[in-house]
Amino acid sequence: MTELSFAKSFLTALDNRPVKLSPDHVEDPKTYAARGAYILPKMPKPMSKRKSAAVAPGQERSLTVVVKSLRNPPLDVKLSALTLNTSVLDIKTAVSEDTGIPVEKMKLLHKKKPIADSKVLKDVAGEAETTVEFSVMVMGGASVIKTPPTPAQAEVAQGQSGGEVLETKEFWSDLKGFLLQRIRDEKMAEELADTFQTAWKTKA
The missing domain is CATH 1.10.286.70 (Get5 dimerization domain)
Structure with a gap:
């Protein structure tokens, strides 16, 4: 018997059976027969709850960015309250203002992979993350750090000599x-x- 003929015979058999319930049938729940409690089996692995940062309605989630380098020069810069649309170039600019390292001499890495300047935090941060950590490579090492002149140096060659x-x-x-x-x-x-x-x- 083919599937089509079986389906036709099954539907015909259903049509021939009398309808016991009317379309507007309503049954009183109090007349239901008592049933024993049924306990669902335990899951082999509990489901993890989704953690989401507490953000007020209409506000965008802010992130904390940590930029570290264990090589020469050692760096540990923390930038707070950055938006998801903050670009990698903006982060490099902020680190440059804090450390004196030229932007063009820095290369940021996320999970050991280079990140383009056009990328934004939304591209690298997970939905539940509040902190993003970057490692930084400084081309040329400590020699590229700009050292501003000290007050003593600024006063040299003033007055008589x-x-x-x-x-x-x-x-x-x-x-x-x-x-x-x-x-x-x-x-x-x-x-x-x-x-x-x-x-x-x-x-x-």
Whole structure:
């Protein structure tokens, strides 16, 4: 018997059976027969609950980004409250402002794979993640770090310099004070200061 003929005979048999319930049939639940409790079998592995960050309606989930490097130079930069649309280039720019490393010398990696500057956090962060960790490679190592000039360096070559300074009383007074601080003998410090001044004048 083919499947088609079987289906036709089965439907015909159903049609020939009397209909016991009317289309508008309603049964009172109180008339149901009492049944014993049925306990479902335990699952071999419990289902994991989906964790989602608590975000207020209308707000976008924010992420914390950690940028680390164990090589030269060692880095550990933490950037908080970044949106999902923050690009990798924006992260590199923020790290550059914090460390002085040029953006073009940095390459970010996520799970040991290079990430293009055009990628955004949405592309690498999972739905339940609140922290994303990147590792950074610095081309050229510590030598590429920009060191801003210190205040002492900024003040160099201001005012008098060279032989002009040696002609002032303030220089020899400062020299005497320095010698006194080191030797802790006022008479000896004064003699040494006079000796240095006499030797300079003789040489000049």
